[in-house]
Amino acid sequence: MDGKHMLMIPGPTPVPEGVLLAQAKHPIGHRSSEFGELISEVNSNLKWLHQTESDVLTLTASGTGAMEAAIINFLSPGDRVLCGCNGKFGDRWAEMSEAFGLQVERVSAEWGQSLDPDAFGALLDADTNRTIKAVIVTHSETSTGVLNDLEAINRYVKNHGRCLIIVDAVTSVGAIDIPIDEWELDVVASGSQKGYMIPPGLGFVAVGPKAWDAYKTATIPKFYFDLAPYRKSAAKDSTPFTPPINLMYGLQAALQMMRAEGLSNIFARHERVTRAAREAVKAMGLPLFAPDEAASRAVTAVEPATVEAERVRSVMKKQFDIALAGGQNQLKGRIFRIGHLGFVSDRDLLTCIAALEATLHELGHENMTPGVGVAAATRVFSMS
Template sequence: MMLDKQILRIPGPTPIPPRVEHALGQPMIGHRNPQMGELHARLKPKLAKIFGTKKDVMILSSSGTGAMETAAVNLCKSGDEVIVVVTGAFGERFADICDAHGLTTYRLEMNWGTACTPEKLKAFLREHPSVKAVFMTYCETSTSVLNPIKELTDTVRSESDALVAVDGVSCIAGVEANMDDWGVDIYVTGSQKAFMLPPGLAFVAASERAREAFKKNDHSRFYFDLNKYAEKIENNSTPFTPPVSLLFGLDEALNMMMEEGLENVFKRHRLMSNMTRSAIEALGIPLLTENKYASPTVTAVKPEQVDAEKVRKILIQDFKIYVAGGPKHLKGKIFRIGHMGYCSPADVFEYIAALEVAFKKAGANIELGAGTKAAQEIFLNA
């Protein structure tokens, strides 16, 4: 076995394309050099297209969690009432961030593995008519649920003047965002998932309403003050030193997406999700989420015949394929497959075939080849 080879099929960090790796290794330049301004000028229209906005997307040196906190502290101040839609561990994280900054946080709790519905959000908004903002998770990485952001945003708009902030960390660049058309006020995401980069960059897209809220908000912040980022990005810069090499890589990753065409990028992610889910179902192994809630970027598998952790260990020991475990109360009950970014249908065939072996060795009563056949049929009929 090639001991130095590992195949990442976790929901982030994800594999990095060779083109991007090459770009990351370009010679260093000063972050205030004219070349950096030219780089930002190239990045801005491509990032705006990913987010579906005419506004400049702000770039932070941060993880996705830093971007989530940035959204909270720029939109709201201590004492403001907010709703957080909790559909899993990262919805809980958004709520914890709001609590940490003294916001009055109302949690709309959903069963893990189900999406929030407009009807449930509408009822909750009517119970809390004074909220300043509603925080949601687009793809709940911990459960593989994709929340219906357009419909949920429409619901907020019909019931209140609350701002809408969306964590899109594990799906933006793999699914449509359509910020302007859907009326989302803030999207945040990170670099290490569908953007095909190492961790270290975060992106914040903000509406005009959100930008007005930033200006009026007197909540304490310094490094994560989005007023500074909004001002600097207009002049093709950042307020603080960025990770220059990651920006080189971002430029190339965005070039790859533009060459493929965003519609094709989104279709590829949906195809890989359908192939994966059909394969698991054909093996008789349960999935955590229903198809109507399924994310195109990550799939949560809930085996009942065998231990999920045993399957994960076999994948690593026999094939050096890494999938993620379950968080919190789902630990040991599920595993999660990431199929986003630098991933293709060929990669799906690879991990499905390996999964069949792992399930068999773990003691599951499955038919070898059934999952692969199901994935092949989905691919052929796409």
């Protein structure tokens, strides 16, 4: 049946009808006063969402483009950086940093485990000459469903005093509390097709004062992603290059919805849905890939033992028209991932769990009484 597709992947995430329709409006000129008003409203709401008084700059790019901007604007070739690697995205930022000539030291953990803040601490504390210029960390590692302890890693960065912290918050912003000013995070990048509840196409970079200081001496060549012109234009409610006007309409509508819901409600909803997903998966007798204490509130990875992950995805799609994500790289075929961020409700999670129970039953998964998953999720909802 057409038009019944349900996205439970960690991006793109479902988009509210009001956002979809906002995007279907005729574009207007991006240099018009009307569009200037939209930019002004959006930029103000982005600061609210990022819990910062500093700049939040909007780029026409995917999340990877935003992370590239987050790295190249503040560093120079040869700079020493620490890069947290415990999943596909951490690996990508290390690879990207090397592409721009940075001297990368990987601080690694097994995929499915969180990064050890003390490993950063040891390197940072030993860096008495202050040669480390930046620590690059993925907050919520989408590929594994692991949440890294950004706050603890950041404390070591703050003790170091000199180096910047650059954060991939692609599946954090709008889903998981990341108080940028309170934690003094220097650069935080994200993308639109996640917690923002809008389609892909926009990248965001929050830049704090210490990062702007570093910008002055950074020499990696740049033009399209040079953030200074974005900052200068934002101060005039404008953009240096043509913005994706219809996506900006969508962003405006989505940010209005988020303000109406409120940050604490948004974070509580993601936490509740995550707990429900995890309790349901446990009740169904499926192993969770990430431990409870390092669980992302954006995506839950499951590593089934008695059934094949790809067969679960296949039945979920064919019979119930629900898209789950597969594993990436070495996790391909080993895990499946339930995305639950952005425009996701308790009902969506129940729906997904009920369909997953039916799927597991069909695939002959043993030791599961049908209903236990939904019951476990229900208990979480009734407690919150």
